[in-house]
Amino acid sequence: MKKVLAFTIPTWSAMVVNSLIGITDFWFLSQISKNYMSIVGIAYIPFSIISSLIVGIGIEANRTKAKGNPINFWYILIFVLILSSSLSILAQGFSHYFLFFTWDNPMYKEIKTYFSIICYAIIPTSILYVCTGILRGKGLPKKTLIFSFLAVILNFFLDFLFIKTNLLGNPLTGCAIATVIADSLVAAIYILYFMKKRFVDTSKMDIRKFVTNALINSTEKLFSVSTLQVISNLFIAKISVMQASIYFGLDRFFSPLLLFSYSFFEWVLYSKSKGIKTSNSIYLIYFVLLVVYNSIVIQFMNLDRIGLIYSCIYVVYLFIFFIERTLVANFFAKEQGKIVNYVILSKNILFLITLFIVSNLDKLSLLSFGVVNLLFLFGEAICLMVILQKQNKHLKMV
Structure with missing residues (x-):
């Protein structure tokens, strides 16, 4: 039981802390208008579905590393960057169709504006999935909790800068940009941390098997x-x-x-x-x-x-x-x-x-x-x- 709790509690805590990011966004936006909360909530419906396509990468990274199999970090990083960038560009380009259920909504323009920006958060998020998956596979879930706290702190600071002070002139735009920047900074810090701790494995791996299993895992998440x-x-x-x-x-x-x-x-x-x-x-x-x-x-x-x-x-x-x-x-x-x-x-x-x-x-x-x-x-x-x-x-x- 001690091993179970030693692994699950840090992992669970990191997930709970990550959920605070959304709460922070809602807290700042609700002080301006309750409608903003509805706009963000609606925009996250298609965003959640699209982003689920990359979740399997983290799951497979956990399983592969736990089995002691090699993961070529740079190969996987290039793959997730290509995949997530393609999804982000696709989401923005076809945002009108992804938001079909909001066409009659009087706030459609605002919803589309927020969605068109937040979809680019998929790119750094894919890197976060890879890094957290590897750390959990190595039996180091406590490390992910530290990065989760860092993400919340950065997001809170940027929300204050872009929403509270209305630096960009549009709270919704500021909120979306704050999320993308915060996630990107944490992803960059993750990579630097991996390089410093020599977690960057360059060994030969079965990249085809990894990608296939990751896509199967993501499909399960989608369903x-x-x-x-x-x-x-x-x-x-x-x-x-x-x-x-x-x-x-x-x-x-x-x-x-x-x-x-x-x-x-x-x-x-x-x-x-x-x-x-x-x-x-x-x-x-x-x-x-x-x-x-x-x-x-x-x-x-x-x-x-x-x-x-x-x-x-x-x-x-x-x-x-x-x-x-x-x-x-x-x-x-x-x-x-x-x-x-x-x-x-x-x-x-x-x-x-x-x-x-x-x-x-x-x-x-x-x-x-x-x-x-x-x-x-x-x-x-x-x-x-x-x-x-x-x-x-x-x-x-x-």
Whole structure:
């Protein structure tokens, strides 16, 4: 258990600290206009989907390094720069089409302006994924926490410079530029740090295998719950304002515990590559933590009956999501990401079709959404568990 916590807590802390960047942006913008928060939130819908295409690079860097396989840092760096630059240029050039769902929005011009700038944050972000993945694969997750704090400090300073003082004359433009500059500076410092510590490996590697696995990992991220949640927000917008506020409120308050699932995902990749066993008590601890935290959130938000029921559904959802991430990590550790992609894609298609039907029948509410969301995630977890058990039985027979 000590090894689990020693790895996951620094990784989780780094993820939580990174989430403060978005909170900092919202805090500065909200002091000027509440509409700015909506603009940024809407612009991040397509940005999140596009940026998910490079997440797999960090996952593969973690797995490859944990197995002791060589990673030619400069080869990978050139690859991610070409890929991320292409995605950024593509996003800006076709921003009108990526923002199709905002064409009728009176703030479309502002949304497009912000998106056209923030899409270039994909370039330094890709470098950050590579560096954090390598450090986690080397068993040094605490180092990533330091860089996360640095990113928040730089972003806060630049937000103050570009938003608070309105240096550029447009707070939204200033906010987007601040994010791009802050991420770029941290990426540059990461590279210098790697060079100083001699983490820059120039050994020969199977670049084709690395890229293939990274793209498979990114595809899973594209099909994953987080991306699906972004799309689901479009359906949430159709329910009552009061129920939608409960959904977004719980989503924000539970985000730290949700991020723990992703940090544990990184641990499973690392531990499986190293042959380290994990105690099952972590699941009980996480569930108890969810229940206790939920009781605090219920009191803080002063939830009504519907909110209370949904919060309980959401707790179960988060626990199953924790298990689902563990199962997915087991497949990735075996380099079997394609199986996961097929299962998740099938589930997502059925889930969206179901939401569409429920919405057209005027039965869409916070509770109906929560139940449907929970059932489909449960079905996905069961499916992955059955496949994994069959594979393990086959290996034992062999």
